[in-house]
Amino acid sequence: MxxxxxxxxxxxxxxxxxxxxxxxxxxxxxxxxxxxxxxxxxxxxxxxxxxxxxxxxxxxxxxxxxxxxxxxxxxxxxxxxxxxxxxxEELVSEAPNINEAATQLIKFHGSYQQTNRDERGVKSYQFMLRTKNPCGRVPNKLYLVMDDLADEFGVGTLRLTTRQTFQLHGILKKDLKTVMSTIIRNMGSTLGACGDLNRNVLAPAAPFAKKEYIFAQETAENIAALLTPQSGAYYDLWVNGEKVMSAEPPEVVKAREDNTHGTNFPDSPEPIYGTQFLPRKFKIAVTVPTDNSVDILTNDIGVVLISDDVGEPEGFNIYVGGGMGRTHRLETTFPCLGEPLGYVPKEDILYAIKAIVVTQRENGRRDDRKYSRMKYLISSWGIKKFRSVVEQYYGKKFEPFRELPEWEFKSYLGWHEQGDGKMFCGLHVDSGRIRGEMKKTLREIIGKYNLNVRITPNQNMILCDIRRSWRRPITAALAQAGLLLPRYVDPLNITAMACPALPLCPLAITEAERGIPDLLKRIRAVFEKVGLKYQESVVIRVTGCPNGCARPYMAELGLVGDGPSCYQIWLGGTPNQTSLAKSFMNKVKIHDLEKVLEPLFYHWKIKRLRGESFGEFTTRMGFDKLQELVEKWEGPVEPTSRFNLKLFANRETYDAMAELAKLQNKTAHQLAMDIIRDYIAAHKNEEELTY
Structure with a gap:
């Protein structure tokens, strides 16, 4: 070809x-x-x-x-x-916004133009900046700078994304160059964080001193370097042409320059991307067997390290064609899981990645952006033809896909040994939003102990390289700021994710990040009402529109914005993120969610097989049967929990609790349990702060 x-x-x-x-x-x-x-x-x-x-x-x-x-x-x-x-030209104009063409181009530089949709009248333009952090790595210096920028030029918060990056919101146009140049000069970048090109490359965030993890993370960084724009426009605009960048590994330079199989634009400022870049965004993740902390099957390319019996890296399995975006009620758009392409030796991985990217560059649709992701090319061609075309650019046949063990979701929350004598601590951050006392305390700890940071694909944070003697004071300080040990965090919250949605995202139909705290409390109340234990959980993901930024189509329970205060309900994902959910109900009003969830969770409790997850249960039962259960639901007569507040309180106390509970649309028992959990979390003694 x-x-x-x-x-x-x-x-x-x-x-x-x-x-x-x-x-x-x-x-x-x-x-x-x-x-x-x-x-x-x-x-x-x-x-x-x-x-x-x-x-x-x-x-x-x-x-x-x-x-x-x-x-x-x-x-x-x-x-x-x-x-x-x-x-x-638009950046130096007096206007607070930029025109349509510039709005598209600035995405490649790592920014989106936004307006606050909560405000009425004259639009207040602002910009969101997204960083590029392969593997989620954030050096100490960069974290402290991002924290400062959020306060000085943003809205006072940092947001951790599902692709292991930071987002800064609320930047004014007049401050863009100052913020961008500061990030660039402090070991950071926003280049390629958005736009029609390769986005941030994911890898397990855990800083293990294990050969396979180190090699996988290095591979992710090399892929990110290979596919970084080369023309210099980024540095021209934001640091006046100054090239603030580190030297690339020679194997990356060699792979980029190689044109043996006609992949490149000779002598072009963009040897891989040319003038047109890619038809749409492109996502890549790298991991090791069993570790599905990266949602490997949701990426355009999923790369899995294969090692020999003693842990020596040998090569890589490659999946292709994953993607989450879709359009409501347009069946020709769909979420999709990656499928096996083949295996390559470790020394060939950059050439194989480049061949796949070029195949999409040359053949992906450019007339209708709804169909421009690589999953639609593979759907049209079939994997056999796609593999054949990629092999022409690769110059070799792919070897057979190697057998893999079962995938597991790994959160890396809590304290862990790195393997080099130091420890790391994974912190749960609701919806990835760092603000208030949490933000202040994290800055103090990261600054005082000179810690490096990693962002996880589940919107959480890892503090790295911690000496054992620092563990107790760090744990105590984190707890005071509400960053609790995993055992004190509601299990529903641990795996939940939400996109930012309203008020800043122009595509949002309804709430996600702002709505998920209340949604999780309501779902916890349903759990208690139907008798599910506190330790039990389901993977819940919420997005404000069908584009799927929080990967709701992999959730056991996905809520996807489907109109003002309405959600489409998706069921059938699995806890290890290896099965695609399916649409169960459309346009469910937010105040009607309990009518759907109560019968689903109740029947999961009483009809599930041993060890069967909620997603597996809904798939086994089938949607017709589940629909029937929802339609006939009249609710349990009495709370089935064996713990009943009436057994532990006198009548006066119980009646008072019941009155307060009505104000929150809860039962007295549910409110009492909330109060008890909050009390325990807030009054742990120092001994309880040790894992």
Whole structure:
């Protein structure tokens, strides 16, 4: 399969600045829009770079004049001089916002333009910044700087994302360059955190001194480096052209420059991405067998390290085609799990990754962004044809996929041995939002003990490299700030996730992050009402729209925004995140959730098989039967819990508790249990602070 190539030719002073525009050829056999092989040049607006002519030069093919419609974003990318124009002009204008083209381009630089949807009248424009942290690594210096920036230029909070990065909200346009340059000069980056290119590369966050974990994390960082934009536009705009970056490993440079199989645009500022980058966002995760802390099957590419009997890395299994985004009531859009592509030796992993990315670059749809993720290309072609095309760019046949053990979800909360004499401590952070006393205390601890940090794919944080003698004072300080030991956190909260949604996300239909605390309390109340034990849990994920940023389609119970104060209910995921949930009910009003959840949880309690999770139960029962149970539900006559408040309180106390409980839509027993748990969490003595 011939690959396109790009060349850059310099021009004299005053020459007209032009950028190559790639014309897409038809791909009649699949109905997809390949990247194209012919070219023409058109003028673009001023840019911060020197004047040049950029044109696409291709391997000779039979001329094809077929014109395929492309999305507006494709034209913006094409005419941007590698992500510069018109963003460079919009950033220095007096307006508080930027125009449509610049809004698309700034995503590649790691930012989204937003407005506060809670406010009425004149729009108050602001920007969200997202960092790029392969493996979730955050050096001590960068964490302290991000904490400062959140207070000085943001809304006073840091947010941990499901892709192991930070988000800063509330940045004004006039402060963007100051914030960006500060991040860049303090060991950080936002380049490629958003936009149509490879996003942050996930890997297990645990800082184990184990050979397989170290190798997997190094591989993730090398993949991230391989697929980082190269044109220099990022540094031109934010640090005046200064290249603030560390040297890349030679194997990364070699793999990027290799064009043995026609993957590259020769002499282009973007040898892998060209002028158009990718059709849509692209996600990659790397892990080791059994460790599914990264939701491996939800990524465009999932990479699994394979080691020999003594733990020496040998190669990698590769999954392809995962993705969560979809559109309500449009069956041609769907969430999808990655499927096995094959196995490659460890020395070939960068070349295999590059071949997959180029296959998507050349063949992914660019006319309709709803269908531009790689999962739709694989769905159209089938895995056999997809593998064949990738192998042409890879230059080899993939070896058979190696057998893997069962996956497990690992949270890494609490205290653990690193294996190098030090310890790490995993902290649960509700919805990843760091604020208030928690934020203040974390800064003090991280600063005082000079700790490095890692962000997990479950929106939590790990404090790394802790000496044993620091464990007790750190634990005590964390508890005072509400960062409790895992055994004091409600099990429902441990695995729950939510996207930011309202008020800042323009795609949000209803609440997620702001709504999930109350939702979890209500679900806990349902558990108690139907007699489920406190230690029991289900994986709950909530998003404000169907795009799936908190991966709700992998949850045992997924709530997906489906209208104002309405959710679509998804059931059937598993605790180890290996099964795709399915849509159970549409447009369920938030105040009606108990009518659906009570019968589901009650029948799970009484009809489940030994060790059967809630997701497995709903799949085994089938949705028709579950629908019947919901429709016929009249509720349990009496609370089935063997612990009854009436047995432990006099009538006066019980009646008073019952009155207070009514105000919170709870039973007296439920309210009493909440009060007891809160009391225990707030009054632990120092001995209880030791794991």
């Amino acid at each position: 011939a690959a396109s190539a790009a060349a850059v030719a310099g021009t004299g002073a005053g020459a007209e600045n032009k950028v190559g525009i790639r014309v897409f050829q038809g791909f009649r056999s699949s109905g997809l829009v390949p990247f194209g092989r012919s070219f023409r040049t058109l003028p673009i607006g001023p840019s911060s770079s020197s004047s040049s002519v950029i044109s696409a030069i291709s391997t000779p093919t039979k001329p094809d004049t077929t014109q395929i419609k492309r999305s507006k974003v494709e034209l913006f990318k094409e005419q941007s001089n590698f992500l510069r124009f018109p963003l460079n």
